[in-house]
Amino acid sequence: MDVVTPASAAEAAEVLASGRTVRPRGGGTKWAWGGFADPEVALSTERLDRLLEHNAGDLTAVVQGGARLADVQRAFAEAGQMLALDPPCADATLGGIVAAADSGPLRHRYGAPRDLLLGMTVALSDGTVARAGGRVIKNVAGYDLAKLFAGSLGRLGTIAELVVRLHPRPPATATAVGETDDPAALARAALELASAPLELEALDVRWSAGRGVLLAQVGGVAAPARAEGAAALMSLDVTVHEDDAGLWAAQRDAQRSADGIVLRVAGLPAALEAVVAVAERTGGSLVGRAGIGTSWLRLPDAAAFEHACRELPPFPRAVVDGPVRDGVGEERDPALARLEQRVKARFDPAGALP
Amino acid sequence: MDVARLGDRLRAICGREHVFADADRLRTYESDALGHLRELPALVCLPGTAAEVRDVVLALHEAGVPWVARGAGTGLSGGALPVADGVVIGLSRLRRILDVDLANGRVVAEPGVANLAVSAAVAPTHFYPPDPSSQVVCTVGGNVAENSGGAHCFKYGFTTNYVTGLEVVLPDAEVVTLGGSELDRPGLDLVGAFVGSEGTLGIATRITLRVVPVPETVRTLVAYFDTMEAAARTVSDIVASGAVPGAIEIMDRLSLRAAEEATGAGNPLDVGAALIVELDGPALECEARLEAVLGLLERNGARGSRVAADEAQRELIWRARKAAFAAMGRVAPSYYVQDSVIPRTRLAEVLGRIDELAAEYGFAVANVFHAGDGNLHPLVAYDATVPGQAERAEELSGEIVLACVEAGGSITGEHGVGVDKKRYMPAMFGDADLAAFQKLRCAFDPDQRANPGKVMPTPRLCGEVPGPYRRHPLEAAGVAERF
Numbered sequence: 001m002d003v004v005t006p007a008s009a010a011e012a013a014e015v016l017a018s019g020r021t022v023r024p025r026g027g028g029t030k031w032a033w034g035g036f037a038d039p040e041v042a043l044s045t046e047r048l049d050r051l052l053e054h055n056a057g058d059l060t061a062v063v064q065g066g067a068r069l070a071d072v073q074r075a076f077a078e079a080g081q082m083l084a085l086d087p088p089c090a091d092a093t094l095g096g097i098v099a100a101a102d103s104g105p106l107r108h109r110y111g112a113p114r115d116l117l118l119g120m121t122v123a124l125s126d127g128t129v130a131r132a133g134g135r136v137i138k139n140v141a142g143y144d145l146a147k148l149f150a151g152s153l154g155r156l157g158t159i160a161e162l163v164v165r166l167h168p169r170p171p172a173t174a175t176a177v178g179e180t181d182d183p184a185a186l187a188r189a190a191l192e193l194a195s196a197p198l199e200l201e202a203l204d205v206r207w208s209a210g211r212g213v214l215l216a217q218v219g220g221v222a223a224p225a226r227a228e229g230a231a232a233l234m235s236l237d238v239t240v241h242e243d244d245a246g247l248w249a250a251q252r253d254a255q256r257s258a259d260g261i262v263l264r265v266a267g268l269p270a271a272l273e274a275v276v277a278v279a280e281r282t283g284g285s286l287v288g289r290a291g292i293g294t295s296w297l298r299l300p301d302a303a304a305f306e307h308a309c310r311e312l313p314p315f316p317r318a319v320v321d322g323p324v325r326d327g328v329g330e331e332r333d334p335a336l337a338r339l340e341q342r343v344k345a346r347f348d349p350a351g352a353l354p
Numbered sequence: 355m356d357v358a359r360l361g362d363r364l365r366a367i368c369g370r371e372h373v374f375a376d377a378d379r380l381r382t383y384e385s386d387a388l389g390h391l392r393e394l395p396a397l398v399c400l401p402g403t404a405a406e407v408r409d410v411v412l413a414l415h416e417a418g419v420p421w422v423a424r425g426a427g428t429g430l431s432g433g434a435l436p437v438a439d440g441v442v443i444g445l446s447r448l449r450r451i452l453d454v455d456l457a458n459g460r461v462v463a464e465p466g467v468a469n470l471a472v473s474a475a476v477a478p479t480h481f482y483p484p485d486p487s488s489q490v491v492c493t494v495g496g497n498v499a500e501n502s503g504g505a506h507c508f509k510y511g512f513t514t515n516y517v518t519g520l521e522v523v524l525p526d527a528e529v530v531t532l533g534g535s536e537l538d539r540p541g542l543d544l545v546g547a548f549v550g551s552e553g554t555l556g557i558a559t560r561i562t563l564r565v566v567p568v569p570e571t572v573r574t575l576v577a578y579f580d581t582m583e584a585a586a587r588t589v590s591d592i593v594a595s596g597a598v599p600g601a602i603e604i605m606d607r608l609s610l611r612a613a614e615e616a617t618g619a620g621n622p623l624d625v626g627a628a629l630i631v632e633l634d635g636p637a638l639e640c641e642a643r644l645e646a647v648l649g650l651l652e653r654n655g656a657r658g659s660r661v662a663a664d665e666a667q668r669e670l671i672w673r674a675r676k677a678a679f680a681a682m683g684r685v686a687p688s689y690y691v692q693d694s695v696i697p698r699t700r701l702a703e704v705l706g707r708i709d710e711l712a713a714e715y716g717f718a719v720a721n722v723f724h725a726g727d728g729n730l731h732p733l734v735a736y737d738a739t740v741p742g743q744a745e746r747a748e749e750l751s752g753e754i755v756l757a758c759v760e761a762g763g764s765i766t767g768e769h770g771v772g773v774d775k776k777r778y779m780p781a782m783f784g785d786a787d788l789a790a791f792q793k794l795r796c797a798f799d800p801d802q803r804a805n806p807g808k809v810m811p812t813p814r815l816c817g818e819v820p821g822p823y824r825r826h827p828l829e830a831a832g833v834a835e836r837f
Contacts, residue, residue: 137727168596335529342797342798
């Protein structure tokens with residue numbers, strides 16, 4: 001596998017049109033996602049790593065796809081702002097995070113990468129560079145190709161540049177933590193908080209070795225008092241933490257595993273108890289977004305993985321880490337598969353991309 | 355096209371009374387809310403179920419006839435303008451709410467359900483945030499097509515942020531389910547591609563929406579300023595303070611006067627601008643932010659402000675704002691409304707430019723806009739009975755759009771491109787950009803029979819995909835599946 005490092009979107013498009021099979025590569029933290037074989041050429045975005053504009057007054061920024069999230073986040077923080085994305089992996093690039101549709105606890109309030117995109121510049125396999133969307137926070141001109149490319153894993157082209165919406169960084173945060181060893185009590189409390197008007201920054205669960213935790217983060221000028229209010233709704237053993245960064249880093253980090261198997265399950269909030277039960281029965285552990293319904297199941301071995309795939313409710317799912325790539329047990333609608341193939345064929349007629 | 359024969363086939367699908375071809379009844383469908391663009395279709399049919407929609411689309415596919423899907427016809431860009439010799443598929447009979455799942459925060463609705471009916475179905479605990487001014491009648495199907503916004507999208511986002519799943523009848527009559535109730539699904543985000551596609555990719559027959567808890571508190575205030583600049587500066591200061599109000603709206607002197615004559619909401623007429631700020635969320639947060647906002651009003655020389663003490667007073671503040679468009683009839687017999695967006699920090703500068711242009715053309719231009727997200731709705735007032743005025747007003751309107759694009763903005767924030775703004779598309783997008791849009795269009799609708807003549811500035815052919823689709827070696831080996 002050759003590695004090429006284009007310095008511009010136009011150069012990236014040339015690589016895609018070269019006639020060889022190509023995949024974009026940012027920080028390399030999600031290279032295995034999708035289960036594709038290595039291409040002939042890895043298109044490294046390491047030279048497309050600049051923050052091109054930070055329009056603090058407009059709460060927008062223009063960033064190249066190869067910029068590391070951690071780096072641009074520091075620049076935004078200086079203006080009291082943030083890009084409301086907090087997926088795991090310090091080396092992850094913004095283009096990679098968007099292409100993989102990865103997210104972290106802040107997804108609860110601010111949405112997935114798709115929801116924070118205002119515009120995008122992509123390099124295409126016909127050698128052209130195309131722009132969609134705009135640079136303002138409200139715009140409906142043209143097709144929303146930025147959303148199409150978010151989560152496409154480089155299969156339609158390469159993300160060269162993104163226009164993103166920023167949010168004010170809360171002046172303070174505080175987290176209510178509730179603990180229990182009863183999955184039903186955990187699920188009840190999670191639903192109660194998800195449907196209460198608390199305007200939480202994040203609402204997460206964790207389950208491991210018979211013990212469950214519910215974490216509710218509030219942000220704002222009245223954070224500690226509001227966290228007490230959230231704790232009071234939990235009906236669990238509660239504590240409130242004002243110094244809460246470590247708690248959330250742990251939630252984020254548990255979405256990945258260097259040596260185990262992690263399955264991402266796109267569930268629903270009311271199905272949390274069922275997913276926790278599968279984690280418990282297979283000797284696995286779980287972190288999840290309680291108000292969104294997405295969980296990451298960490299499984300000890302291949303047998304546990306197969307067991308989990310059989311027992312989970314029929315939610316869409318994907319392997320995030322681990323050697324197991326097929327048999328995740330999801331049935332595909334053939335009409336949808338045909339439509340996806342038609343989209344794919346229009347953007348990549350030669351099949352050069354994964 | 356054999357209209358009589360096609361009519362018979364559609365009547366067999368939808369029932370006799372739901373298909374018509376007589377000019378009188380067709381006229382109801384000749385335009386949307388952009389009334390000056392009109393076209394009579396050959397036929398209108400009103401299917402009553404998703405299965406009938408599918409059968410209608412199949413009949414039109416087989417007959418090679420173009421069609422336009424239509425909700426309530428409240429669109430402001432000519433997106434539902436019929437095609438001559440084509441068929442209008444009206445979706446007003448598909449107005450059932452199919453499922454309400456409060457635990458998961460989901461509502462499943464047919465496309466003809468009114469926007470406000472979604473919130474009504476989940477009240478009082480939840481609501482559906484996108485709130486276009488026409489929300490009493492506009493349909494969720496139309497909202498999906500246009501990616502509709504509203505006054506509250508600075509904080510809450512747009513339709514696209516609330517659609518999780520769609521059942522779609524493709525132009526070749528294949529029925530496909532995009533997304534579902536769950537979020538974070540693997541696979542291409544075709545829901546994201548479909549929302550805002552202005553009816554050119556197919557017809558959504560079943561729409562799954564996310565609803566959210568009603569905020570604990572809402573605090574609404576209106577403040578008056580001598581100048582537009584002071585109002586705009588206040589908005590910037592509020593946003594810079596870290597507050598994310600649910601809505602921030604500005605009305606200028608002219609729109610304020612028109613709205614006041616229409617509603618008698620009690621706004622003064624001798625001011626340069628009115629600013630409406632609505633803060634919502636947890637009470638503790640709201641009260642603290644309200645204090646800060648009141649301080650900023652004072653610092654920027656507000657001439658007076660009123661915080662609504664109850665729901666009735668809040669309604670009164672909003673009534674003037676929401677009546678502004680309709681009330682313009684009191685200032686001028688006709689008006690031309692635009693929907694451009696600018697980076698909010700350039701508000702004062704662009705408004706100054708609009709004033710210059712208005713003076714140059716000799717028309718009054720009123721401004722009512724979503725100030726938080728820089729979405730302007732400049733209304734060019736004119737008299738259609740004076741020969742030449744309509745053309746001049748449209749020209750001025752176009753100049754305003756281009757001034758907004760030059761400032762780094764967009765030709766449309768929420769009304770859509772439709773027919774009205776497609777001529778401005780080249781100001782925002784180059785040839786390669788438009789070609790990429792066309793790839794998506796052609797994947798869904800290679801014959802381009804779904805709402806033809808909209809969005810794209812000039813017609814383009816789809817063409818065949820060059821060469822047979824080559825399977826990735828890994829796919830061919832059965833190691834990986836296409837997702």
